[in-house]
Amino acid sequence: MALSQILVHLGVLLLLPPLLLGVIQRTKSRFAGRRGPSLVQPYRDLAKLARKELALSATTTGVFALAPVLAVVTAVMAGLVVPLGPFDAPISFAGDFVLFAYLLALGRFFTAAAALDTGSPFEGMGAAREVGFAWLTEPALFFAFFALARLSGSLQLEDMLRAPEGELWRDSTVALALVAAGVLIVLLAECARIPVDDPATHLELTMIHEVMVLDHSGPLFGLVEYGAAVKLLVLDVLLMHILVPAATVRGWLGLGFFVLGVLAVAVLIGVVESTMARLRLLRVPALLVAAVLSCGFALLLLGR
Amino acid sequence: MSGFEGPLAARAGLLLLLGAAFVLTLSGVPALLLPRRSLSGSRWTVRLTLAGCAAGIAGAVALLAASAPAVLRLPGLFLGEGQLGGDALSGFFALPVLFVGGLGAVYGRTYWDPRRHPRHGRRLQFSYGLALASLLLLLAARDGFTFLIAWETMALATYFLVVTEEARAEVRAAGWTYLLYSHAALLCLVALFALQAQLGGGFAFGAIPATAAPKELTALFALALVGFGIKAGVMPLHSWLPDAHASAPSHVSALMSGVVLKMGIYGLVRTLGLVAAPPLSWGVVLLVAGGLSAFFGVVFALAQHDLKKLLAYHSIENIGIILLGLGLAMAGRATGRADWVVLGMAGCLLHVWNHALFKSLLFFGAGSVLHATGSREIDLQGGLAKRMPATAGLFLVGAVAICALPPLNGFVSELAIFLGLARAALGPGPAWAALPAAALAATGALAVACFVKVYGIVFLGTPRSEAAAAAKEAPAPMLRPMALLAAACVAIGIAPGLFAPAVDRGIAAWAEDTGALLGWGRFLPLGRLAVVAALLILLTALISLRLAPLCRRARERQPELPTWDCGFAGASPRLQYTASSFAELITSRFGWVLAPRFRWPRIEGPFPEASSFHSEIADSVLERLLRPGVRWLVRLSERLRRYHQGSLQQYLLYVVIALVILLLVSLQPWWPVERLGGS
Numbered sequence: 008m009a010l011s012q013i014l015v016h017l018g019v020l021l022l023l024p025p026l027l028l029g030v031i032q033r034t035k036s037r038f039a040g041r042r043g044p045s046l047v048q049p050y051r052d053l054a055k056l057a058r059k060e061l062a063l064s065a066t067t068t069g070v071f072a073l074a075p076v077l078a079v080v081t082a083v084m085a086g087l088v089v090p091l092g093p094f095d096a097p098i099s100f101a102g103d104f105v106l107f108a109y110l111l112a113l114g115r116f117f118t119a120a121a122a123l124d125t126g127s128p129f130e131g132m133g134a135a136r137e138v139g140f141a142w143l144t145e146p147a148l149f150f151a152f153f154a155l156a157r158l159s160g161s162l163q164l165e166d167m168l169r170a171p172e173g174e175l176w177r178d179s180t181v182a183l184a185l186v187a188a189g190v191l192i193v194l195l196a197e198c199a200r201i202p203v204d205d206p207a208t209h210l211e212l213t214m215i216h217e218v219m220v221l222d223h224s225g226p227l228f229g230l231v232e233y234g235a236a237v238k239l240l241v242l243d244v245l246l247m248h249i250l251v252p253a254a255t256v257r258g259w260l261g262l263g264f265f266v267l268g269v270l271a272v273a274v275l276i277g278v279v280e281s282t283m284a285r286l287r288l289l290r291v292p293a294l295l296v297a298a299v300l301s302c303g304f305a306l307l308l309l310g311r
Numbered sequence: 312m313s314g315f316e317g318p319l320a321a322r323a324g325l326l327l328l329l330g331a332a333f334v335l336t337l338s339g340v341p342a343l344l345l346p347r348r349s350l351s352g353s354r355w356t357v358r359l360t361l362a363g364c365a366a367g368i369a370g371a372v373a374l375l376a377a378s379a380p381a382v383l384r385l386p387g388l389f390l391g392e393g394q395l396g397g398d399a400l401s402g403f404f405a406l407p408v409l410f411v412g413g414l415g416a417v418y419g420r421t422y423w424d425p426r427r428h429p430r431h432g433r434r435l436q437f438s439y440g441l442a443l444a445s446l447l448l449l450l451a452a453r454d455g456f457t458f459l460i461a462w463e464t465m466a467l468a469t470y471f472l473v474v475t476e477e478a479r480a481e482v483r484a485a486g487w488t489y490l491l492y493s494h495a496a497l498l499c500l501v502a503l504f505a506l507q508a509q510l511g512g513g514f515a516f517g518a519i520p521a522t523a524a525p526k527e528l529t530a531l532f533a534l535a536l537v538g539f540g541i542k543a544g545v546m547p548l549h550s551w552l553p554d555a556h557a558s559a560p561s562h563v564s565a566l567m568s569g570v571v572l573k574m575g576i577y578g579l580v581r582t583l584g585l586v587a588a589p590p591l592s593w594g595v596v597l598l599v600a601g602g603l604s605a606f607f608g609v610v611f612a613l614a615q616h617d618l619k620k621l622l623a624y625h626s627i628e629n630i631g632i633i634l635l636g637l638g639l640a641m642a643g644r645a646t647g648r649a650d651w652v653v654l655g656m657a658g659c660l661l662h663v664w665n666h667a668l669f670k671s672l673l674f675f676g677a678g679s680v681l682h683a684t685g686s687r688e689i690d691l692q693g694g695l696a697k698r699m700p701a702t703a704g705l706f707l708v709g710a711v712a713i714c715a716l717p718p719l720n721g722f723v724s725e726l727a728i729f730l731g732l733a734r735a736a737l738g739p740g741p742a743w744a745a746l747p748a749a750a751l752a753a754t755g756a757l758a759v760a761c762f763v764k765v766y767g768i769v770f771l772g773t774p775r776s777e778a779a780a781a782a783k784e785a786p787a788p789m790l791r792p793m794a795l796l797a798a799a800c801v802a803i804g805i806a807p808g809l810f811a812p813a814v815d816r817g818i819a820a821w822a823e824d825t826g827a828l829l830g831w832g833r834f835l836p837l838g839r840l841a842v843v844a845a846l847l848i849l850l851t852a853l854i855s856l857r858l859a860p861l862c863r864r865a866r867e868r869q870p871e872l873p874t875w876d877c878g879f880a881g882a883s884p885r886l887q888y889t890a891s892s893f894a895e896l897i898t899s900r901f902g903w904v905l906a907p908r909f910r911w912p913r914i915e916g917p918f919p920e921a922s923s924f925h926s927e928i929a930d931s932v933l934e935r936l937l938r939p940g941v942r943w944l945v946r947l948s949e950r951l952r953r954y955h956q957g958s959l960q961q962y963l964l965y966v967v968i969a970l971v972i973l974l975l976v977s978l979q980p981w982w983p984v985e986r987l988g989g990s
Binding site for chain 2: 060061062063064065066067068070072073076077079080081083084098100101102105106108109110112113115116119120122123124125126127128129131132134135136138139141142143144145146148149150153156157160162211221222225226227230292299303306
């Protein structure tokens with residue numbers, strides 16, 4: 008693969024994520040009848056956090072500082088496994104979807120451990136919820152991958168994600184729709200969005216992701232936010248590839264097409280967040296089980 | 312007739328292995344001969360153990376490198392001639408035995424200092440050496456009798472290891488359960504080898520032809536699954552395991568969990584390898600058993616708040632993962648899919664190594680925690696990373712490895728199994744072929760939850776007890792073995808290609824027809840994995856280095872900064888999340904299998920008295936199935952006691968009655984006595 012392609016891939020992967028946050032925020036503002044902050048506000052926020060002073064609780068150990076780094080690194084590495092529209096995935100091999108899922112799990116391990124590192128009961132609560140929901144999202148994700156693998160006849164994420172287009176969509180609409188629904192729920196849960204978690208809530212008791220990072224500040228908090236944004240982009244790309252046949256258009260036009268598709272999914276997330284109420288915490292597992300079943304049924308439909 | 316055949320490397324390897332077994336058998340003698348509190352006795356014992364392990368490792372490597380197996384025929388000691396042999400599979404399983412065994416001896420000398428434990432230090436060291444020797448003999452055995460002798464020696468030696476602290480009632484109970492289970496397994500194996508001798512033509516391990524009757528083959532498989540399954544701790548035959556592993560001294564727990572369990576896997580691999588044409592159903596049964604063990608093993612682990620019991624339940628989970636690999640390989644042999652065989656077996660074998668490495672690392676770490684704070688209770692720990700940073704760091708490596716996260720070794724073996732299962736799910740079979748893989752995915756996520764809990768509650772946060780607050784770092788002789796194990800975990804994780812040939816040899820020795828032709832590197836780009844692992848470590852290190860000065864400055868500027876308590880001023884360590892509260896969200900979904908027992912506080916009136924809350928999770932199979940079953944059996948037998956009056960006349964009467972009945976029966980032409988009695 009050409010070096011320039013990898014560089015463009017990296018550029019999109021590293022620069023686009025905050026824009027998604029901006030688009031989601033703008034969508035939600037429009038629904039609320041407000042103008043909302045500028046689309047580039049998340050970039051400004053990250054720049055501000057990078058310059059801020061860092062405060063570390065005396066209780067914490069190295070894990071606390073390592074977690075935000077790993078959150079970013081694992082999300083970026085997961086982004087290297089997926090294709091970005093016309094650009095092939097820089098890292099691709101049979102079974103790379105396992106690497107994708109386990110990289111996200113590595114980030115989760117350290118984020119949750121860092122929450123316990125503070126010794127705060129609130130952060131412990133968030134960590135427990137994070138890992139308590141992830142064990143349902145992971146099988147859902149794997150069922151989705153297997154369904155895509157059956158469709159494409161390949162175990163490489165690149166081919167799996169590029170399969171749903173044209174004829175395939177027509178032939179297995181129901182299965183693909185089920186997979187898309189499942190992946191959407193996984194995305195909402197993994198990226199701490201309504202109806203699973205409310206990124207804008209103000210009450211620690213009800214938070215999941217935000218409460219885990221209460222004690223992170225300055226550049227470390229910036230890394231946390233940035234890592235979460237990259238993870239959002241990566242899962243967004245996953246969903247976008249299932250919904251939109253973006254890879255059919257090659258070249259720079261394809262890249263534009265891809266960015267539009269990714270932003271459209273961000274708008275979709277904004278719409279979901281604006282039109283739905285947050286679920287009660289104990290109802291969340293039911294939603295996640297629905298995701299597992301949705302992807303599982305898709306696999307059954309593709310069975311024979 | 313005696314003879315010694317095979318290429319030079321294999322013969323040398325077998326001799327080295329047997330020599331190592333001899334040295335290890337005698338390794339406890341110096342300690343036995345010297346006074347109880349003598350340091351030099353235990354020192355000599357450790358030296359002998361290390362010498363034996365070094366010789367054995369050389370032998371195992373030679374066996375892995377040899378082009379063909381070696382066979383040593385011994386003149387008829389028992390029924391027929393005895394056979395010892397060495398092939399790549401023996402070498403492959405012997406390596407972790409010797410590596411973990413040697414490191415365990417070093418760790419154990421400090422952990423179980425003879426000056427602090429004069430009563431049972433010497434017996435512990437002797438049994439330890441004997442256990443290692445019996446494991447090597449087991450791996451070299453090539454006929455049913457030698458195998459059973461080695462098996463029973465192993466069972467007894469490990470029993471004595473488990474009951475090291477026999478003064479404590481719960482240790483005796485755990486040892487008793489272990490002994491009972493071991494002998495139930497032994498009974499199955501006696502039957503298994505009798506059947507194998509009948510089908511394969513002699514007690515020496517020979518191929519069982521495809522022409523064998525399906526009924527007998529099914530019996531063979533069932534006996535192997537139960538007999539070896541008990542040893543390996545496959546659910547639901549696992550009930551002996553958590554208590555036995557928790558009660559033993561920690562380096563013994565490491566040996567038992569990391570290595571002795573694998574002998575069950577070895578036995579399954581060896582005996583199933585003998586069958587020329589296994590039916591597909593065997594693979595499916597193994598997949599189901601593996602999936603159940605993996606998933607419910609981790610569910611039970613999540614619910615524990617005893618550190619060593621939790622690790623023991625994780626062994627059940629990992630045995631399940633290993634069985635998933637083996638089941639896939641068996642299914643591959645039944646359907647002629649070489650890729651399933653290679654990937655399944657690669658995952659199975661490599662996970663045997665990996666689990667031995669990270670589980671002994673974790674048990675050593677748990678031992679150091681116990682050593683420092685005097686408690687296995689997770690909820691009494693906390694903040695140990697500040698007090699024992701080296702132990703904490705090494706434990707973290709083990710925790711990440713056991714969750715099968717990249718870039719460590721667990722990921723490589725689990726990826727091989729995942730890839731194999733995915734190929735199976737992709738194939739022409741039904742869609743439920745994807746279920747084992749989904750179970751594995753859920754298991755992985757639950758393992759992450761479990762080890763976040765363990766590491767977070769034990770090592771992070773603030774101390775929950777005075778003992779934890781006063782904990783001291785473990786001494787260097789206990790840290791060094793852990794460091795070596797952690798280094799091995801990292802090495803297999805970032806350079807799996809280096810270890811691939813050994814795995815290939817193991818596969819080839821097991822499935823001569825398919826495995827020999829293909830390396831598992833053909834299906835799994837090991838070089839690519841190395842790049843991913845290196846990239847992951849490099850990126851993390853780069854950003855961390857950039858952040859390190861910022862963090863240092865922040866700590867220097869405000870060294871006493873507390874954690875943000877959300878405005879609540881009375882924060883105390885007791886407010887922290889505990890092991891049970893952390894896992895509650897998940898374990899509450901599994902109340903139907905965990906059956907937790909609670910003792911709630913009764914809170915009455917406006918100013919309630921001090922109260923306490925207690926929860927415990929017993930092993931469901933033992934408490935809800937076995938104990939009631941045995942009680943029922945005892946009650947039933949009590950009814951028979953009426954006929955046992957102890958008077959001779961009565962017994963003579965019984966004999967007469969029996970004789971009459973038999974006579975009547977044999978006179979009846981419709982009764983199938985001829986068929987029962989043979990010719």
